[in-house]
Amino acid sequence: MPAAGIALTGVSRSFQGRGATVQALDNVSLDCPEGSFTALIGPSGCGKSTMLRLALGLDTPDAGHVYVGGKAPQDAAKSGVTGVAFQDAALMPWRSVEDNIMLPLDVLKRSRASHRETVAELVRLVGLAGFEKALPGELSGGMRQRVAIARSLVTHPQVLFLDEPFGALDQILRRQMNIELQRTWMESGATALLVTHGIDEAVFLADRVVVMQSRPGRIGRIIDIPLPRPRHPDIFTSPEFHRLEADVAEALDGH
Numbered sequence: 001m002p003a004a005g006i007a008l009t010g011v012s013r014s015f016q017g018r019g020a021t022v023q024a025l026d027n028v029s030l031d032c033p034e035g036s037f038t039a040l041i042g043p044s045g046c047g048k049s050t051m052l053r054l055a056l057g058l059d060t061p062d063a064g065h066v067y068v069g070g071k072a073p074q075d076a077a078k079s080g081v082t083g084v085a086f087q088d089a090a091l092m093p094w095r096s097v098e099d100n101i102m103l104p105l106d107v108l109k110r111s112r113a114s115h116r117e118t119v120a121e122l123v124r125l126v127g128l129a130g131f132e133k134a135l136p137g138e139l140s141g142g143m144r145q146r147v148a149i150a151r152s153l154v155t156h157p158q159v160l161f162l163d164e165p166f167g168a169l170d171q172i173l174r175r176q177m178n179i180e181l182q183r184t185w186m187e188s189g190a191t192a193l194l195v196t197h198g199i200d201e202a203v204f205l206a207d208r209v210v211v212m213q214s215r216p217g218r219i220g221r222i223i224d225i226p227l228p229r230p231r232h233p234d235i236f237t238s239p240e241f242h243r244l245e246a247d248v249a250e251a252l253d254g255h
């Protein structure tokens with residue numbers, strides 16, 4: 001029986017480019033234990049999006065196996081085991097905050113009425129009380145991302161995929177959102193996989209930072225982040241934090 005977190009075993013995926021084959025992922029194995037937070041970082045083209053697409057059941061590997069919450073990725077997505085938040089928030093502009101958060105319920109044909117309390121709780125959790133009826137166009141970038149995070153949690157997913165959710169935000173807002181995400185994730189108990197380009201974001205949020213390398217896409221190093229939780233904002237300036245950031249930077253340079 002596959003474990004309840006995220007498990008990739010010997011996963012390979014290549015694409016035919018113009019006359020050449022691109023090995024987007026080459027024999028990648030990664031186990032994210034249930035309830036853990038893993039950050040995935042690496043140069044452009046190292047296969048991060050490919051890995052995410054495989055885990056979401058949007059693509060299939062040439063070799064190897066992927067399990068999400070103990071299920072095949074498509075089954076996990078269809079049964080609401082999987083939650084996902086993307087970089088550009090991807091909200092429906094004509095739907096209110098509340099209606100955007102409820103979108104996965106509509107897609108999975110679950111009753112809105114029986115989730116009223118969940119939605120109200122999520123709105124509170126991400127600090128958007130009073131904005132339930134607002135349209136995305138009336139919100140700031142940070143607020144839109146918080147709607148996307150709330151939406152990703154509405155089915156109480158066991159596994160949460162976050163694809164550069166704060167990539168478009170400025171540094172100050174990003175740090176605030178990182179603190180909020182940590183709190184939200186800790187309350188949810190979900191297994192989280194975050195794709196990011198931010199070393200500080202990865203170290204602040206993750207239990208482990210997986211550093212990937214490209215051509216072919218593979219795991220270079222896995223760096224444990226033993227900082228106690230909950231992590232407070234002042235940790236960003238601590239010597240231990242800087243040491244871990246330096247470790248990740250070094251691994252990104254291929255050492």
Ligand SMILES: Nc1ncnc2c1ncn2[C@@H]1O[C@H](COP(=O)(O)OP(=O)(O)OP(=O)(O)O)[C@@H](O)[C@H]1O
Nearest residue numbers: 015016017022024043044045046047048049050051
């Ligand atoms: N559908 C596709 N067709 C052809 N090549 C593809 C396809 N999808 C991905 N690739 C190639 O596979 C490699 C990995 O791409 P991927 O998008 O997974 O990288 P990434 O790490 O997410 O990059 P970035 O950080 O820039 O988003 C790249 O060389 C890319 O060109």
